Amino acid sequence: MTQPTTQPTTYAIAEAAHRSGLSIDTLRYYERIQLIDPPARDSGGRRAYSDDDLAWLGFLTKLRTTGMPIKLMREYARLRHQGLASAGPRKRILERHREDVLARIEELRSCLDVLNYKIDNYATLIAAEPRPQEASA
């Protein structure tokens, strides 16, 4: 909490990291690779993240969490700067990504079946076994 009492709410990088769940290094890294715009700076040249910045970070995090590659996130970020004109392309990126996520969920679910089968199998095996330590004489 290092606000100069003038601007409503800005966050030092440590606070922004805490709130976004990213590391300080990652925040600077995201800025470097232009995933986020350079945030405002305070009088001492330190980054001062706004609520909007945090909201964008939050959305980026959703995209990362769902496995969108950073390259594509950059493309999305770039389009964002063009405002409304790029709404179509951005929508298409998200739709495409939604398909990927749905497919991924399906993939995971199908692997779950195998896991369940294997686990059941082990359960049966173990139940059938005489206890390993106290062998039944």
Add this chain to the structure above:
Amino acid sequence: MTQPTTQPTTYAIAEAAHRSGLSIDTLRYYERIQLIDPPARDSGGRRAYSDDDLAWLGFLTKLRTTGMPIKLMREYARLRHQGLASAGPRKRILERHREDVLARIEELRSCLDVLNYKIDNYATLIAAEPRPQEASA
């Protein structure tokens, strides 16, 4: 198909790669890091994968697909060599992993909500917009 007509079914590395969906390099890599046992060799010293080998590869692929780190897969592979005695630990690994997969599915699903929201938003925005090219005079 390079079988000497004696052994029932073995597969050259290219065929094994094709059937497992892994690359030839990955098969050799998995062997190097002891995820799989060295397969049999034919008279010329070439790898000859069995159906059992392929089944194990198939299972490994499920684990990888669901994000199990290779280190843990190695641990699982190691336990496997101890036979029935390690059924308990192996079951525990799979149960733990199942939890991870379920959590991951939930995470993806919750991100989907955000994606859907955003996409709807774009749809509304775009619908409200006068067509970009043929501006309404």
Add this chain to the structure above:
DNA sequence: GGTTGACCTGGAGCGCACTCCAGCTTCTAC
């Protein structure tokens, strides 16, 4: 006014999971 701690920069390093390469052997087909 000196120390402490948060933050700054540019750049190097890292862990993971492959992937590629050079140089060699071996089988197959002509």
Add this chain to the structure above:
DNA sequence: GTAGAAGCTGGAGTGCGCTCCAGGTCAACC
């Protein structure tokens, strides 16, 4: 018996997404 395809080995290289570091600045508190 020779060309070409497929496979072999050990080791180096790659792409991704961070993560760490050295050396410096700045502000605040004692």
